[in-house]
Amino acid sequence: MATITGAMLRHTEVKTVGLCHSVQVCAETLLKSVDMPTDDVQFHIAGINHMAWLLDIRRHGEDLYPEIKRRASALQGKHDDMVRHEIMKIFGYYVTESSEHNAEYMPYWIKRNYPELIERFNIPLDEYPRRCIEQIEQWQQQKVALTHDTSLTHSRTHEYASYIIEAMETDRPYKIGGNVLNTGLIANLPSEACVEVPCLVDGQGVTPCYVGEQLAALNRTNINTQLLTVEAAVTRKREAIYHAALLDPHTSAELSIDDIRKLCDELIEAHSNWLPAYH
Numbered sequence: 378m379a380t381i382t383g384a385m386l387r388h389t390e391v392k393t394v395g396l397c398h399s400v401q402v403c404a405e406t407l408l409k410s411v412d413m414p415t416d417d418v419q420f421h422i423a424g425i426n427h428m429a430w431l432l433d434i435r436r437h438g439e440d441l442y443p444e445i446k447r448r449a450s451a452l453q454g455k456h457d458d459m460v461r462h463e464i465m466k467i468f469g470y471y472v473t474e475s476s477e478h479n480a481e482y483m484p485y486w487i488k489r490n491y492p493e494l495i496e497r498f499n500i501p502l503d504e505y506p507r508r509c510i511e512q513i514e515q516w517q518q519q520k521v522a523l524t525h526d527t528s529l530t531h532s533r534t535h536e537y538a539s540y541i542i543e544a545m546e547t548d549r550p551y552k553i554g555g556n557v558l559n560t561g562l563i564a565n566l567p568s569e570a571c572v573e574v575p576c577l578v579d580g581q582g583v584t585p586c587y588v589g590e591q592l593a594a595l596n597r598t599n600i601n602t603q604l605l606t607v608e609a610a611v612t613r614k615r616e617a618i619y620h621a622a623l624l625d626p627h628t629s630a631e632l633s634i635d636d637i638r639k640l641c642d643e644l645i646e647a648h649s650n651w652l653p654a655y656h
Contacts, residue, residue, distance in 0.1 A: 379426040379556060380603045383571035386558045388611055394541075395556025395571065397426050399473040401535040404434055407471050410458050411448035413441070421575070423563060426556050427474035428482060428599055429573040430592045445471075459498040460486055470592060473573075477504045482599055484630035544578040551578045565593040570600045598626045615655040618645070 382395030404420040418441070421433040434441045449462050456462075460476035464483075472479055480486035480500045487502070488494055495502065522529055533539060537553045544551035555576035559566055562574050601624045609617035622628055622637050632640065645652060 379571040379573075379600075380606045382426075382556045383558070383569070383603060384607045384610055386571065387569065387607065394553075394576065395426060395573075396537045396553070397473075397556070397573070398536055399427065399475075400429065400554030400573065401537075403429075403431055403471065403473045406458070407431065407434075407445060407461075408441075410456065410462070411445055411452070413445065413448065422473060422554055423574045424473070424572070424592060425566075425570065425596045425600060425603075426573045427478055428596055429473040429554070431471040431473070455499045457499065460500065463498065468592065468595065477501055481627055483595070484626045487627065489631055541578050548579060552576065553578055563593070565590060566596055567600060567604070569604055570596075571603065598624075609655070613653060613655050615641075615645070618655065 378395050378397060382393055385391055385393040400422050403422060404418055405415045408415045408418065417436050419433075419435050420431060422429050422431055424430045434445070446465065449465065452462070458476050460480045461472055462476075464479060465471045474482075476498070477500060480498070486494055486498055486500060494500070537555075540551045541553065543549070553576050554573055555578075556571050556573045557576060559568055559570045559572040561568070563570075563572050566572060602621045605617055605621035605624065608614070609621060618641050619638050622641050623634060628637055628640075645655065
């Protein structure tokens with residue numbers, strides 16, 4: 378999403394903000410995982426999509442991180458969020474997106490030479506394909522319900538879209554975690570990057586923020602690939618595709634240069650009916 382949003386913001390005139398629901402549920406998910414109450418919590422999140430950082434979490438002014446980390450270190454047995462807990466342990470902060478996703482974004486977890494890490498950190502390699510199958514089935518059911526169920530009702534969720542529309546139409550401010558161009562909002566990330574930061578939806582601009590260096594360094598490893606992917610899409614240069622894949626942290630940790638270029642060629646060929654011509 379950061380790649381597409383960044384491309385839209387840099388190369389089109391379309392007013393764009395990228396949305397992801399991982400920001401809304403991040404603090405709640407962490408607190409529930411360590412059996413702490415979720416009420417009256419204030420938090421601050423910034424970074425890039427799927428790799429934004431819970432920089433601060435408080436209740437009535439009290440920093441909750443020390444107790445969270447104490448409880449997390451005392452957890453016994455396996456659970457569904459072990460990768461994110463390990464990231465928090467090593468780098469100091471909890472990350473927004475799920476453990477299965479961040480296991481793919483970093484080079485530490487899914488290792489050909491260390492297959493035992495999959496079981497150790499309880500990484501569900503088939504989770505996303507399984508979710509896609511389930512979602513397609515749900516969409517079919519929703520289609521039937523929307524067209525035939527006259528008693529169908531709906532309720533507002535935590536997704537941002539309706540709140541954005543309301544804020545714009547009524548001029549009542551609403552804060553979201555939005556993906557926007559990094560116009561100095563996070564000083565230690567590239568200006569061309571698409572960053573996920575607090576945004577006030579009332580025409581008053583974007584709340585500035587800063588990300589700690591160890592976290593920004595992790596972000597930059599993914600931003601490199603995102604920026605080069607945008608370049609490939611805009612220039613139609615096959616070399617830019619190679620460069621993007623070569624700099625992907627997980628891919629480059631597992632494959633040789635020749636393997637990565639071959640993989641790109643095979644993927645381009647397999648999806649050629651959906652892609653423009655690259656040179």
